[in-house]
Amino acid sequence: MNCIEFVEGPISLEYISRLTETYSNQAGAMLSFYGRVREEHVRNKKIVAIEFETDAEMSQIALNDMLQDYDEKQLIRLSVLHSLGRVERGEICFVIILETAHRKEAFNILPDFISDFKARIPIFGKELFDDDTYVWKVNK
Amino acid sequence: MQVVLRYYGRLTDVTKKKEERIELSEGVDIVFLEGLLCENYVGFKEEVYAIFLNKKKVEDINTVLSNQDEISFMPPFSGG
Numbered sequence: 205m206n207c208i209e210f211v212e213g214p215i216s217l218e219y220i221s222r223l224t225e226t227y228s229n230q231a232g233a234m235l236s237f238y239g240r241v242r243e244e245h246v247r248n249k250k251i252v253a254i255e256f257e258t259d260a261e262m263s264q265i266a267l268n269d270m271l272q273d274y275d276e277k278q279l280i281r282l283s284v285l286h287s288l289g290r291v292e293r294g295e296i297c298f299v300i301i302l303e304t305a306h307r308k309e310a311f312n313i314l315p316d317f318i319s320d321f322k323a324r325i326p327i328f329g330k331e332l333f334d335d336d337t338y339v340w341k342v343n344k
Numbered sequence: 345m346q347v348v349l350r351y352y353g354r355l356t357d358v359t360k361k362k363e364e365r366i367e368l369s370e371g372v373d374i375v376f377l378e379g380l381l382c383e384n385y386v387g388f389k390e391e392v393y394a395i396f397l398n399k400k401k402v403e404d405i406n407t408v409l410s411n412q413d414e415i416s417f418m419p420p421f422s423g424g
Binding site: 239256257258259261262265286298318321322323324325326327328329330340341342343 | 353357419
């Protein structure tokens, strides 16, 4: 099952835990990545939260397209969670759970997958500052 | 004919909206639509974005629009 699921607000550890209760029998490795809203200063202002928006259908289409570039024999199963709406500093907004036969494939796939995801999936983030202003997030 | 326009990211600041329905004459293409938006919204022509027609990325901006088409304007993505 390779899909992206959008969650309103922050993603809880309980929700993530439920996802890891099921697994593929062919997978010897399950690797989880959690992305949080980081405390960062931009132009001397502190980020307190990020608000995310997307077109969910387009994101699923984009993810399906993206997965064509990955060897399905190596990437056995993938789950992606991403927040929509407001997520406060320190809270989890992005989760990847991938399953591979061996740990080597999992550690090889994850970094490129994250980079690809950021570049190819139509999600937009608004960085909210402690003075009530904001700026649209730019992925580096 | 009527089409739906959807704006994301910075473009919601430029247009002051997330979505709108507009009336267009039959036979207009995406080039015409872009020109219209540049006229209607200050700063639109300076923005960087990709255009999606009915959820598929537009490769040919001379594509003619049809009634009830959904056109999304998306700046560079910033999720993850």
